[in-house]
Amino acid sequence: MADVIFFDLDGTLVDHRSAVWEAIGQIAAAAPNAMAPPEELATLWWTLEARHMREYLSGQCSFDEHHRRRLRSFLPMLGEQVPESPGLLDDWIAERYLPVFEESWRCYPDVQPCLEALKRLPDGPRLAVLTNGDPEQQCAKLSRFGLLEYFETVLTPTELGAAKPAAYAGACRRMRTDPARAVNVGDMLESDVTAAAVAGLTGIWLDRGIDFVTGGPSPTADETVLRIERLTDLPAHLSRTNA
Structure with missing residues (x-):
């Protein structure tokens, strides 16, 4: 795990x-x-x-x-x-x-069930948010939906001195973990998955069916990309990967 x-x-x-x-x-x-x-x-x-x-x-x-x-x-x-x-x-x-x-902020409906499932895992992973947004605004979003309690910390360029992808190394140091034991989950194929893998983490692509930047269909990924369509798929995916 x-x-x-x-x-x-x-x-x-x-x-x-x-x-x-x-x-x-x-x-x-x-x-x-x-x-x-x-x-x-x-x-x-x-x-x-x-x-x-x-x-x-x-x-x-x-x-x-x-x-x-x-x-x-x-x-x-x-x-x-x-x-x-x-x-x-x-x-x-x-x-x-x-x-x-x-x-107009809306939390995706699969978020809290995913976090609850991860919390119930025996010897489950520690959780953190890694975002390029403004810390005050990002914490306000998490607080609005009762999500702050699930995360050990919220890391932004303000704390790390760099944005993703350069932030991955600093985020791992902050969490006192080796990149090889860290997973990054996000909807952006390049910055959340490919860049995370280059930094030594395991990147998992949350493919919500829409390109965040263009609003069009999701980009095409090759078969080596670890991909989920719902966050509620993440706990089982992690268990299979660990096995």
């Missing part, structure tokens, strides 16, 4: 993509001067989120600034002027985006 299981958060435990789509869809539908339909604006927001999140993760800007950069590109398409003050951009995020976004 593995010593530690790391779980990705967005797209694995909580449906981040649907929450973004719901929030921007509502904002766009209520914007009288929007330059494009709500679906196109949601696609634009998602593209900008990916771009500026990469800048945050690489240390080019703060978490708040990555939101501001996104807004500076997005607001003209929403038919609104871009405030010069960073504080006004922060207010827009806090007052117009975050309340709808946070209200």
